[in-house]
Structures are given as C-alpha cells and as structure tokens.
Amino acid sequence: MAFQSLRISRFVISVRSPIRQCHHRARALVSQMFQPTGALPKGAKQSEIVCKSHKLMLEHGLIRQSSPGIYHLLPLALRALEKLIRVIDEEMQTIGGQKLNMPCLTTAELWKETDRWTTTGSELFKLKDRHDVEYCLGPTHEEAVTHLVASQGHISQRQLPIKLYQITRKFRDEIRPRFGLLRGREFYMKDMYTFDIDEERAMETYHSVCEAYTRFLQRLGLNFVKVVADTGVIGGSMSHEFHLPADTGEDVLMFCLKCGHGANKETIDSEDAHCPNCGPSTKLESRQGIEVGHAFYLGTKYSKVFNVDYLDKNNKSRLTQMGCYGLGVTRILAAAIEVLSTDDEVRWPKLIAPYQIIIIPPKKGSKEERGQQIAEELYDSIVGKIPSLKNEILLDDRDHMTIGRRMKDAKTLGYPFVVVVGKKALQSDRLFEMCSVNTGVTSFESQDALLEIFSGIQTV
Numbered sequence: 001m002a003f004q005s006l007r008i009s010r011f012v013i014s015v016r017s018p019i020r021q022c023h024h025r026a027r028a029l030v031s032q033m034f035q036p037t038g039a040l041p042k043g044a045k046q047s048e049i050v051c052k053s054h055k056l057m058l059e060h061g062l063i064r065q066s067s068p069g070i071y072h073l074l075p076l077a078l079r080a081l082e083k084l085i086r087v088i089d090e091e092m093q094t095i096g097g098q099k100l101n102m103p104c105l106t107t108a109e110l111w112k113e114t115d116r117w118t119t120t121g122s123e124l125f126k127l128k129d130r131h132d133v134e135y136c137l138g139p140t141h142e143e144a145v146t147h148l149v150a151s152q153g154h155i156s157q158r159q160l161p162i163k164l165y166q167i168t169r170k171f172r173d174e175i176r177p178r179f180g181l182l183r184g185r186e187f188y189m190k191d192m193y194t195f196d197i198d199e200e201r202a203m204e205t206y207h208s209v210c211e212a213y214t215r216f217l218q219r220l221g222l223n224f225v226k227v228v229a230d231t232g233v234i235g236g237s238m239s240h241e242f243h244l245p246a247d248t249g250e251d252v253l254m255f256c257l258k259c260g261h262g263a264n265k266e267t268i269d270s271e272d273a274h275c276p277n278c279g280p281s282t283k284l285e286s287r288q289g290i291e292v293g294h295a296f297y298l299g300t301k302y303s304k305v306f307n308v309d310y311l312d313k314n315n316k317s318r319l320t321q322m323g324c325y326g327l328g329v330t331r332i333l334a335a336a337i338e339v340l341s342t343d344d345e346v347r348w349p350k351l352i353a354p355y356q357i358i359i360i361p362p363k364k365g366s367k368e369e370r371g372q373q374i375a376e377e378l379y380d381s382i383v384g385k386i387p388s389l390k391n392e393i394l395l396d397d398r399d400h401m402t403i404g405r406r407m408k409d410a411k412t413l414g415y416p417f418v419v420v421v422g423k424k425a426l427q428s429d430r431l432f433e434m435c436s437v438n439t440g441v442t443s444f445e446s447q448d449a450l451l452e453i454f455s456g457i458q459t460v
C-alpha cells in the first residue's frame with residue numbers, strides 16, 4: 001500500500017507541478033511589476049524637471065532618485081539598459097574588443113603619476129581607506145588600464161592591437177547634476193582602451209571604433225552627428241564626438257550645410273566661424289546636441305608614463321600608441337527617450353524596448369470576459385512558436401481596469417506592439433486588435449497573421 005501511494009503521489013507531482021510553474025512563472029504580468037510612478041525627488045518641484053526624458057522616466061516608474069544626480073534604475077529601465085549593453089557588446093566584439101571589468105576604486109597613486117589627481121580637480125570622488133590610503137571612484141580608467149597592461153612586461157608584437165573595454169559604473173562629482181540620467185553623478189559608461197604598434201595602425205583602430213559607433217547608433221535607429229571635438233582633460237591629439245541633435249543638448253555644434261563638416265563649438269575660436277573645407281565664404285550653422293560617444297587618439301601620453309611597450313624586430317623597446325573610446329550608456333538610454341518620445345508618451349529604440357509586446361485581455365465582469373483565456377492562449381502560443389520572444393511579452397492582467405485605460409498606459413510606456421483581445425476575438429474568425437505604437441497604425445489580425453508579424457521582431 002505504502003509503495004503504491006508513493007507512486008501515485010509522485011505521479012501527481014510530476015504531472016501537475018510543471019504546468020503550475022509554467023502559469024505562475026512564465027507569464028510576465030503587469031499587476032506584479034515593481035513600477036512606483038509619479039514620484040518627484042524629495043524637495044523637487046515639478047517646474048524644476050525641465051527635461052522631457054527626466055520627467056517621463058520619473059513619472060512612469062522607470063527611474064527613481066536616490067540622491068541628487070543618483071538614481072535607482074527600476075525594472076523596466078534596467079531591461080532596456082541590459083539590451084543596450086548587449087548591442088554594445090556585439091559591436092565592440094565585432095571589432096575585436098575584449099571585455100574586462102576593472103575596479104571602480106582606483107588608487108590615488110596612479111592618478112598622481114599622470115598628474116590628474118590634481119588637474120581633474122573637484123570632479124573626482126575622493127576617499128580614504130582605514131590605513132589612510134587615498135582612492136577615487138573612477139570617472140575614467142586610462143591610468144588603471146595602462147598600469148594593468150604594463151604589469152605583464154613587454155607586450156608581444158603578435159598580441160597587438162589590444163582592445164580592452166568594460167561597461168561599468170563611473171562617478172563624477174558634478175557641480176550641478178541635472179536632466180536625470182543625462183548628467184548624473186553615478187552612471188554607466190562603456191570605455192575602450194586600445195594599444196597599437198604605431199600611429200598608422202592606431203588610426204586604423206580609431207576609424208574602426210568610429211565605424212562601430214556608427215553601426216551601433218544606426219541599429220538603434222537614432223539620428224546622430226559626428227563632430228570634431230576638443231581633447232580636454234583626457235589629452236591626446238585627435239578627438240571626435242557623437243551627438244544626438246536635441247534642443248535640450250548642452251553642447252553647441254557648428255555645421256557646414258554644404259559639405260556636412262561639423263565641430264563642437266569649443267574647438268572653434270572666432271564667432272563667425274567658417275568651414276575649413278569650403279572656404280571663408282561658407283559660414284557654419286549652429287545646433288545643439290547631446291554627447292553620447294567620444295573617441296580620443298592618445299598617442300603615447302599614458303603609455304609613456306607607465307611604460308607600455310613591445311620589442312620590435314631589432315629587439316628595441318617601442319611605446320604603444322593608445323586610443324580611448326567612450327559611450328555614455330545610461331546617457332544614451334535617456335537621450336534616446338529624449339529625442340524619440342512625445343511630451344507624454346515614452347518611445348524607445350525598438351530594439352531595446354523593455355518588452356516588445358503587451359497583450360490586453362478584456363475587463364473582468366464584461367461581456368467579453370471569456371476572452372481572458374484567449375489572451376493567455378495567445379501569450380503561450382507566441383512564446384511557444386517564437387523562442388526569441390520568450391521574455392518579451394507582457395500580459396496586462398489588471399482586469400479591474402477598462403481596456404481603454406490599459407491601452408493608454410501601454411502607449412504611454414511605448415511597448416512597440418499592443419494587442420487587444422476584444423469582441424472580435426470572441427467571434428468565429430477570432431481577430432485581435434493590434435496597434436503598432438511607433439507608426440500609430442491599428443489593424444485587426446488573425447492569430448496566424450500576428451505570429452507572422454511578430455516573427456519579424458528583432459531582439460537582442
């Protein structure tokens with residue numbers, strides 16, 4: 001008897017529990033989303049939140065301020081950020097980048113060797129450990145990476161070029177943090193550092209990284225400009241910036257409308273600047289931009305200090321030629337929202353939207369209530385047939401709310417596809433109302449047609 005009942009209970013467990021798990025774990029439900037909305041930072045007034053992405057991200061539960069210029073990235077924003085990171089990883093690895101992770105705490109000793117402990121000034125977050133040893137929370141890692149590469153001794157020529165990058169938290173004690181994630185004190189940055197045998201190869205690397213940045217921004221569908229830039233505190237002899245044109249941008253860019261030449265205004269001396277390509281009669285026009293990427297040719301500025309060298313064929317020591325390349329990762333997320341959104345609706349680059357599809361079942365107690373099961377079946381059918389969408393679908397199960405209200409929420413959050421299970425889904429031809437949020441087009445589609453459309457969704 002005991003043996004038999006054991007078998008029976010095993011049978012019950014093995015058959016039922018996977019199904020239960022499937023229902024409770026697999027479907028992402030809006031009712032369970034941690035998304036505190038509408039909160040302004042302590043002491044802030046609505047009128048002080050002047051920038052669209054900042055306002056939208058706070059109002060709709062994407063970020064929450066922890067202290068000035070420092071934010072919690074809430075689940076929806078983090079999903080988008082992690083996708084953004086995957087796109088960056090793909091592009092950096094396409095050009096031979098090797099990902100590593102360097103400590104945020106870097107010793108003052110290294111910064112003192114390049115003199116930047118004092119020249120970077122009060123923007124460095126400085127601290128001391130219990131033994132009175134000084135550190136800073138790194139805003140950038142030229143010293144750390146150069147010291148690291150030097151620690152292996154002479155580099156073998158075969159190993160070059162070396163392209164090391166990381167995507168980590170960076171820190172900058174901004175005098176006036178503002179615009180949310182656009183200018184924070186703690187942020188994510190992708191920083192790549194490259195080492196080449198000579199100037200010519202270093203230039204090839206420089207161009208390949210700029211091309212990778214171009215592909216990256218194109219994949220996100222973002223309109224951008226590349227301009228000549230100042231080398232500033234990083235140093236070096238050549239520099240370009242990538243900007244998203246936007247009225248809220250803090251940089252002023254000067255453009256030639258004839259040939260497309262562009263430069264950051266910081267690099268131009270005179271008020272009525274003209275184009276270096278088209279001559280003195282062609283004046284440059286100004287427009288504002290948000291800086292999202294930066295490339296620097298560093299030469300031997302850092303490799304000289306820490307002696308990063310290789311032995312040439314005559315066994316002579318030669319310094320490597322360096323470059324460094326940044327992408328402001330959290331800034332890109334906010335800047336994309338800034339340039340793509342309307343005043344009250346969030347829009348994402350489609351590829352990195354937190355979820356690709358949201359399904360809205362009928363309201364509880366309505367005539368269409370039995371459509372709730374159809375919505376769940378549709379969800380499971382998409383997941384079952386299109387594996388790439390397994391974690392890309394949300395079910396708005398807040399069935400105490402009208403379809404219209406949930407539709408408005410879905411559009412506000414900018415999920416690319418909204419599917420409504422309404423009256424027509426209950427009729428014999430079972431049609432679903434589908435709204436493509438980015439185009440604004442609404443249509444009625446059969447389940448097969450929906451699957452066909454969704455199978456074309458690009459994910460990362």
Ligand SMILES: [Zn+2]
Pocket residue numbers: 256257258259260261275276277278279282
């Ligand atoms: Zn020109």
